[in-house]
Amino acid sequence: MVQVQLTSRIRSGDQSGVAAGFVVATDVTSSAGEVVLHRGAPVDATIRVANPRGFGRAGGIAVDVHAAQTREGSAVRLRGDTRVRGRRRTGVAVGLGFGLMPLLGPFAWFFFGKKGWNTAIEQGAIIPCVVY
Numbered sequence: 001m002v003q004v005q006l007t008s009r010i011r012s013g014d015q016s017g018v019a020a021g022f023v024v025a026t027d028v029t030s031s032a033g034e035v036v037l038h039r040g041a042p043v044d045a046t047i048r049v050a051n052p053r054g055f056g057r058a059g060g061i062a063v064d065v066h067a068a069q070t071r072e073g074s075a076v077r078l079r080g081d082t083r084v085r086g087r088r089r090t091g092v093a094v095g096l097g098f099g100l101m102p103l104l105g106p107f108a109w110f111f112f113g114k115k116g117w118n119t120a121i122e123q124g125a126i127i128p129c130v131v132y
Contacts, residue, residue: 002028002078004043004065004127012049012059012086013118020047024068025126037076043068044075051118056090058116065129080129086119 003025010020022043028036044067052059065080096111 002037002068002080002129002131004045004068004078004080004129006121006123006125006127009120009123010047010049010061010063011118011120012051012061012084022065022127028131036070037068038071041068041070043078052086052115054093054113054115056088056093056114056116058086058088059118060085061119061121063121063127065127077132078129079132080127082121082125082127084119084121086117089114089116 004022005025007021007023022045024037024039024041024043027039030036043065046064046066048062048064050060050062061084063082065078067075067077069075093112093114096114097108100108100111
């Protein structure tokens with residue numbers, strides 16, 4: 001088991017999380033006792049950020065870990081992922097939209113544009129991965 005650590009915060013509301021970095025959190029040794037991956041080795045990962053949208057749909061973050069670099073320059077393939085979604089607000093959007101329809105008429109449709117909440121993965125979060 002390899003523990004991959006996030007080096008900066010990722011937030012679903014802004015695109016700054018796409019440039020976040022990942023490193024190996026602890027030394028990884030083989031069955032023979034030699035160190036395969038050193039602590040702090042860079043990790044290749046893909047980050048997908050979904051911003052909150054109308055009708056109460058929440059933002060989300062998906063991180064897929066692919067490989068880690070050894071000191072010799074070769075890559076060790078890893079498999080690990082994490083998914084985080086914000087809180088949905090569909091009930092609020094529908095309730096306000098239809099509930100205020102008799103009072104506001106056609107202007108109540110603006111409440112259907114209410115967005116869900118953002119989410120974040122904090123700096124230092126650990127993603128468990130396996131070598132394959």
